Amino acid sequence: IFLAFFLKKEAQETTKSLNSTDQQDEWILSYEPVTQQKIDYVRPIVILGPMKDRILEDLIQDQPQKFGVCIPHTTRAPRANEVHGALGSYYFIAMEEMKRQKDLGLFFEVGIHNENLYGTSINSVKAVSSKGLHCVLDVRGDAIPELQKKSIYPIAIYIKPKLSYRRGMNVLDEKIVWLQELNKRLTHDACIKIIQQGERVSAEFADCFTASVTGDTIEEIEESVLHVIKLHGGSEPWLPSGEMIP
CATH class of the missing domain: 3.40.50.300 (P-loop containing nucleotide triphosphate hydrolases)
Incomplete structure (x- = not known):
């Protein structure tokens, strides 16, 4: 077909x-x-x-x-009002760990801004999907x-x-x-x-x-x-x- x-x-x-x-x-x-x-x-x-x-x-x-949104990852340090893993915030992760996960194919999108990595993981999308x-x-x-x-x-x-x-x-x-x-x-x-x-x-x-x-x-x-x-x-x-x- x-x-x-x-x-x-x-x-x-x-x-x-x-x-x-x-x-x-x-x-x-x-x-x-x-x-x-x-x-x-x-x-x-x-x-x-x-x-x-x-x-x-x-x-x-x-x-x-x-409809929902997923929580992205970043290697930058959290700001004063940001909570790790909270909706509207980020998963804050070390540079080496994010590079390792990227190499394992756990991210489908990764970019760099001001020398920090930002990315969206497959699991973060699945987490939203699991809620229907x-x-x-x-x-x-x-x-x-x-x-x-x-x-x-x-x-x-x-x-x-x-x-x-x-x-x-x-x-x-x-x-x-x-x-x-x-x-x-x-x-x-x-x-x-x-x-x-x-x-x-x-x-x-x-x-x-x-x-x-x-x-x-x-x-x-x-x-x-x-x-x-x-x-x-x-x-x-x-x-x-x-x-x-x-």
Whole structure:
């Protein structure tokens, strides 16, 4: 059984799409073998694309009975008001120990900031799942294949700009208008940066997306996100089989 992915050529050619006034979308059809598999965990959630921070925040705040967050690790020293292992804080760990655990493959995401390591462990995601909650992850796109290597398949949702194909307006301008209608505080330059980042993510990780959604308002986008989670959040989802296409 094969799952079809429709990938926009504009997402693979960021520079061309940003400078072009051509409003004809070209689609590339590719396939990945999938099978329906039984899983024993609640799938984590990854959201990428424009306005992802707002959507993630709303999921956690509006439906705490369905969504939770995990506790990351860091090698920096705790601050005065921070408690080891508390929600909203960190697991504070020695540098050598975190490097050792990283080498053992216990983390799916590790970064460095001000000479300290920060990372999210597989066990921290499983701890949220064990409570019957979807773990909402604020991660980069490259975390998705790393999770999949650990046999954890997140529901990965990409938020794409909604195009109305208004006469006399090019694709870039339409995307800027869409973003500024969602967040009126965004400047023109900020919109371009967000669009460029989103297109790079889409070009590199489109084959990892469970679905893509869009909408005219934050409420519409959130409704679509919740629909995707409901559709793919069961105990027997369709997941990549790992087989090669003959």
